[in-house]
Amino acid sequence: xxxxAESLLDENRTLSFRMQGNSMFPTMKDGDLGHVxxxxxxxxxxxxxxxxxxxxxxxxxxxxxxFYQKGIRVFETKGDKNNFHDAPFTSEELVGKITSxxxxxxxxxxxxxxxxxxxxxxTYFSFLLIPAFDLYIRxxxxxxxxxxxxxxxxxxxxxxxxxxxxxxxxxxxxxxxxGIIPFAIIVCIKFLIDQLTKPIIPNSNQQLIFILFxxxxxxxxxxxxxxxxxxxxxxxxxxxxxxxxxxxxxxxxHVLLDLSNYENPDKQDKIHRAVQxxxxxxxxxxxxxxxxxxxxxxxxxxxxxxxxxxxxxVLVLLVAIIPGILVRLKFSQKLYKLKEIQSTKEREMYxxxxxxxxxxFAKELKLFGFAGFFKKRFTDVQNTLFDQKIELRKSELRLGxxxxxxxxxxxxxxxxxxxxxxxxxxxxxxTVVLFFFAFQRGYSVLNDxxxxxxxxxxxxxxxxxxxxxxxxxxxxxxxxxxxxTFGLKNEIRFENVSFxxxxxxxxxxxxxxxxxxxxxxxxxxxxxxxGKTTMIxxxxxxxxxxxxxxxxxxxxxxxxxxxxxxKNITAVFQDFALYNLMALENLGLGNAEIPFDLAKAKEAxxxxxxxxxxxxxxxxxxxxLGNLFKGGEELSIGQWQKIAIARAFYRDSPLILMDEPSSAxxxxxxxxIINSLKKLSHQKTAVIISHRLTTVQWADLIYFFKExxxxxxxxxxxxxxxxxxxxxxxxxxxxxxx
Numbered sequence: 021x022x023x024x025a026e027s028l029l030d031e032n033r034t035l036s037f038r039m040q041g042n043s044m045f046p047t048m049k050d051g052d053l054g055h056v057x058x059x060x061x062x063x064x065x066x067x068x069x070x071x072x073x074x075x076x077x078x079x080x081x082x083x084x085x086x087f088y089q090k091g092i093r094v095f096e097t098k099g100d101k102n103n104f105h106d107a108p109f110t111s112e113e114l115v116g117k118i119t120s121x122x123x124x125x126x127x128x129x130x131x132x133x134x135x136x137x138x139x140x141x142x143t144y145f146s147f148l149l150i151p152a153f154d155l156y157i158r159x160x161x162x163x164x165x166x167x168x169x170x171x172x173x174x175x176x177x178x179x180x181x182x183x184x185x186x187x188x189x190x191x192x193x194x195x196x197x198x199g200i201i202p203f204a205i206i207v208c209i210k211f212l213i214d215q216l217t218k219p220i221i222p223n224s225n226q227q228l229i230f231i232l233f234x235x236x237x238x239x240x241x242x243x244x245x246x247x248x249x250x251x252x253x254x255x256x257x258x259x260x261x262x263x264x265x266x267x268x269x270x271x272x273x274h275v276l277l278d279l280s281n282y283e284n285p286d287k288q289d290k291i292h293r294a295v296q297x298x299x300x301x302x303x304x305x306x307x308x309x310x311x312x313x314x315x316x317x318x319x320x321x322x323x324x325x326x327x328x329x330x331x332x333x334v335l336v337l338l339v340a341i342i343p344g345i346l347v348r349l350k351f352s353q354k355l356y357k358l359k360e361i362q363s364t365k366e367r368e369m370y371x372x373x374x375x376x377x378x379x380x381f382a383k384e385l386k387l388f389g390f391a392g393f394f395k396k397r398f399t400d401v402q403n404t405l406f407d408q409k410i411e412l413r414k415s416e417l418r419l420g421x422x423x424x425x426x427x428x429x430x431x432x433x434x435x436x437x438x439x440x441x442x443x444x445x446x447x448x449x450x451t452v453v454l455f456f457f458a459f460q461r462g463y464s465v466l467n468d469x470x471x472x473x474x475x476x477x478x479x480x481x482x483x484x485x486x487x488x489x490x491x492x493x494x495x496x497x498x499x500x501x502x503x504x505t506f507g508l509k510n511e512i513r514f515e516n517v518s519f520x521x522x523x524x525x526x527x528x529x530x531x532x533x534x535x536x537x538x539x540x541x542x543x544x545x546x547x548x549x550x551g552k553t554t555m556i557x558x559x560x561x562x563x564x565x566x567x568x569x570x571x572x573x574x575x576x577x578x579x580x581x582x583x584x585x586x587k588n589i590t591a592v593f594q595d596f597a598l599y600n601l602m603a604l605e606n607l608g609l610g611n612a613e614i615p616f617d618l619a620k621a622k623e624a625x626x627x628x629x630x631x632x633x634x635x636x637x638x639x640x641x642x643x644x645l646g647n648l649f650k651g652g653e654e655l656s657i658g659q660w661q662k663i664a665i666a667r668a669f670y671r672d673s674p675l676i677l678m679d680e681p682s683s684a685x686x687x688x689x690x691x692x693i694i695n696s697l698k699k700l701s702h703q704k705t706a707v708i709i710s711h712r713l714t715t716v717q718w719a720d721l722i723y724f725f726k727e728x729x730x731x732x733x734x735x736x737x738x739x740x741x742x743x744x745x746x747x748x749x750x751x752x753x754x755x756x757x758x
Contacts, residue, residue, distance in 0.1 A: 025056075025078065025115065032058060036122070037071070037078065043099030044069070044080065045153050047138050053122040054080055061086075061093055061111045067139045069118040069130060070097060072109050080118055081106055082142065100142040101153050173480045176487055177309070179269075180302040184261040188306065191258050194251045195310045199317030199465075201244045203325065206457045208237035214450035259303055266302045266486075270295065273490050279562045280522045281492065289363035294489030296366075297482045305479035308472045315469030322465060325454065338466070340430040343423035345470040351416045352478035358412055359482070365401055372398035506580060506588040507573045508674050508705055512536040512559070516568035519554060528554045530728040531568070536721075538573075541706040543716035545746065546725035552709045553594070555725075556677050559707065561585045590671035594680035594709075596664040600646035603634050606663055607641075610670035620670060628666035629692045633659055676706040681715070713750050722746065 025035055039052045047069070048054060056071050064070060068083045072095070081097035084105065088094065094108045120129045128135060141149060181188050215230045281287045375381045375394050385391050435456065442452045512535070519529040529551045536542045544552040557563055558570060561582035570577040577585060590610065599606050607624055608616035621641060625631035637643035637653055644652040645663070655663070665681055710716050717736045724732035724739065724746045732744050739746035 034119075035116075037080070039080065039121075042153075042157055043102050044082070045101045045157065047082075047100050047135065047142065048080065048118075048121055049123065051123075054118045055120045055122070056080075056116045057119050058116045059114075061095075061114060064095070064117065067143065070095070071115040071118060072097070073113045073115060074106065074109070078115060079106065082139070084143075100138070100146070101150055103146075103150060169477065169480065172484070173476065176480055176483050177305070179487060179490070180262060180266070180306060180483070183265045184258060184306075187254065187258050187261055191251070191254050191310050192313050194247060194254060195314035196317040198244075198247055198251060199314035200321050201240060201247065202461060203318060203321045204240050205237065205244065206454055206461065207325070208233060208240055209457070210450040210454035212237060212450075213453050214448055217449050255307075258306060262303050262306055266298055269490060270298050270486075273492070277492065279557070284522050285364070287492075288367065290485060290489060290492075292367050293359070293363055293482075293485040298486045298489075301479050301483050301486065305476060305483060308475045308479060311468055312472040312476065315465050315472060318461075318465040319469060322461075336430055336434050340427040341466050341470055343426050344420070344467065345474060347416065347419045347423050348471065348474035349477065350419075351412065352474055352481065354412055355478065356481045358408060362405055362408065365405055369398060369401040369405065372401065506584050506674075508538050508588070510538055510573045512538075512675075512705070513571045514555075514558075514568070515571070517558070517565045517570060518567045519558065519563065519565050527566075528728050529558075529565075532728070532730055534723055534730055534733070536705060536707060538705050539703055540720040541708065541718070543719035543722045544707065544709045544725060545711075545713065545716060545722060545749070550725035551728040552725050553679055556591070556593075556679050556707065556709065559585075559675075559677060560589060560591065588673050589675045589677060590668040590673040591677040592661075592664050592668050592679065592681045596661065598646060598660055600644065600648040600652060602642050602644055603637065603663075604641040606645055607666050607670045610667035611672075621666075624666040624669035627669045628662045630659060630662035630666055633662075674704055676704055678706065678708040678710075680710055681708065724749075 025037075035056050036053045037056060039048050039054055040050060042050050054069075054071075064083060064086070066083055066085070069080055070083050071078055071080045073079075079097075081099045081102075083095060084098050085096040086093065087096070089108070092110055094110055095114065096105055096108050098105045118130060120127055122128075130139075211233050212230070215226065215233060218226065277291075281291065372394050375385070376391065376398065385394075438452055438455045442449065514532050514534045517529055517532045518527050520527045532551075532555070544555060546552055554563075558565060561577060564578055572580065572585075599609065601609075603625075604616050604618060604621050607621040610624070618641060622631060625634050633655070634641055634643075645655060646652045647654045661681070668676060668678075708716055708719060716722060720735065722732075722734060722736060722739055723730050724744075726745060732739055732742060732746050734742070740750065
């Protein structure tokens with residue numbers, strides 16, 4: 021870019037550069053456009069703003085000196101807001117000088133009176149102006165951060181409370197009432213004490229007034245108790261409403277996420293934090309908001325009480341809690357940064373915990389006796405995370421204790437002051453009691469208020485991870501144009517398709533060109549890592565090629581959209597999932613958009629060779645499969661694979677994809693499945709991946725992959741006659757079998 025800029029300036033063009041930073045404040049600010057013209061060193065004078073190269077970037081600073089060093093002309097510059105000079109440079113580094121700047125569509129020439137005045141003040145009074153400019157920029161940045169934080173909080177709250185507006189309003193009204201009631205009780209007690217301490221006047225209504233105040237106090241107490249019960253009910257309603265809404269958003273987003281997000285460690289860290297925080301942060305920020313509303317109501321009522329005694333005592337109360345607020349704000353930011361740093365290690369810890377507690381690892385854990393190894397790994401990571409958190413809390417504890425000592429000292433000085441007022445007879449004993457209770461409660465209320473503010477700031481910071489997760493872009497197009505439908509009457513074509521995963525530097529597929537004829541069975545064979553499974557993922561629309569295209573009957577697959585493609589595909593993957601559901605539901609998931617059909621499920625099970633097993637289960641097709649829940653019946657891994665294949669029969673789609681469909685089956689079951697697959701793929705298009713060449717011999721067309729390229733293609737007979745890589749693989753497989 022620097023070379024391009026220099027070449028354009030050599031052609032006597034004027035270039036515009038976007039300024040970054042505030043080293044030339046206030047002459048130039050961050051975001052200003054500086055217009056640069058080419059100049060020679062003879063045209064420069066002290067005070068010009070010159071552009072020069074420094075560490076392969078362009079810098080615009082004010083020229084402060086020109087001198088000779090070993091016979092070479094040298095320039096020295098300095099930013100108007102900098103206390104230090106830049107390293108001297110020669111004519112070779114000089115690019116040009118700024119003649120004007122543009123700020124918010126307003127052009128300002130550097131030779132204008134205002135700019136000349138700024139040059140004068142920056143040159144001769146920088147020692148006074150720089151500290152002032154620094155303070156101004158810090159304040160401005162702080163205000164911008166506050167505005168940004170407020171906008172972020174407003175947006176985040178709107179997302180969290182999207183379906184809970186009415187119930188949130190009811191909780192807010194209750195919070196206001198609950199904020200006022202405790203102080204109303206204190207006022208009632210004050211009047212009761214004043215009545216009790218009054219001299220008894222014969223024939224007065226003093227007793228009646230006391231009884232009325234007593235009844236009023238009882239009613240306020242009763243109101244407080246009733247409000248507490250009502251609040252518990254509406255809090256639970258709010259909790260359920262928010263939780264349902266958040267989990268709905270969380271699950272809906274996971275469904276739309278591209279697979280690449282689950283294969284990228286950095287994105288997995290973000291997803292981990294989002295899922296972790298989504299479980300409680302949204303509800304927590306709502307509760308903190310309600311606590312803040314309650315505290316504001318209390319504070320306003322409290323303000324009226326203090327004004328009735330001595331208004332300036334409110335200031336004492338505010339000063340008392342400021343140190344605690346600053347401590348919380350400081351450490352909430354540090355806590356977020358720590359959580360961000362710890363994301364990877366936390367996932368590592370959860371992974372070791374899953375190994376130690378999960379059933380899939382239990383057999384090998386006991387057999388090989390490596391539990392101690394993973395326990396040590398878990399403990400080491402756990403200790404590292406805990407030590408970092410404890411160190412942070414230790415720093416917070418020291419400052420927190422200082423803040424509390426400061427607050428208590430001020431409070432008791434205030435209490436002493438009010439007691440002196442009573443001794444002088446300026447206030448009643450009831451007012452003293454009112455103040456004691458009000459100050460104690462007031463300190464708690466204001467503490468709660470500012471704690472809720474700092475907690476909202478903290479929760480909003482953490483909630484950012486969840487909001488960012490919801491805003492993750494999805495590359496796959498999930499809907500097709502209205503006039504496009506999935507036909508598959510002719511063929512599927514891969515044209516010069518290349519692909520690599522986000523986290524990898526190598527191409528998994530390299531300019532692949534193949535044709536999958538409609539109604540035929542095609543097999544992909546080759547060594548592990550040759551790109552076969554990636555082809556299946558591309559066919560399903562989980563990824564899009566980095567280059568080239570995939571077309572179905574001449575229509576680009578990306579235009580059809582992933583959802584349309586997936587509705588017309590059935591697949592059995594080598595890493596198929598085990599669902600702890602009823603047998604009927606397990607098969608019915610093949611087409612969950614329609615009601616589960618028992619007759620259809622039985623037919624699918626028969627074709628997959630699993631019907632005899634399912635019929636013998638305690639409740640037949642209504643038996644829960646797996647051992648995760650009580651009453652479940654566990655199957656062997658081969659039987660689970662047959663369940664996955666039966667699901668494919670149940671779906672009955674025009675395009676069938678099989679990735680190692682018989683990997684977990686014995687020879688007899690494999691033979692049965694091959695016959696079933698032949699039936700399944702009859703008059704349909706099928707793509708099969710298998711290391712067992714007996715599974716693919718009957719395919720109409722075989723493609724042999726090696727290191728992401730197709731190096732052989734043809735029928736089984738063609739490839740055997742070719743005596744190439746496929747022939748060698750087949751011979752090796754036969755030798756192993758013998």
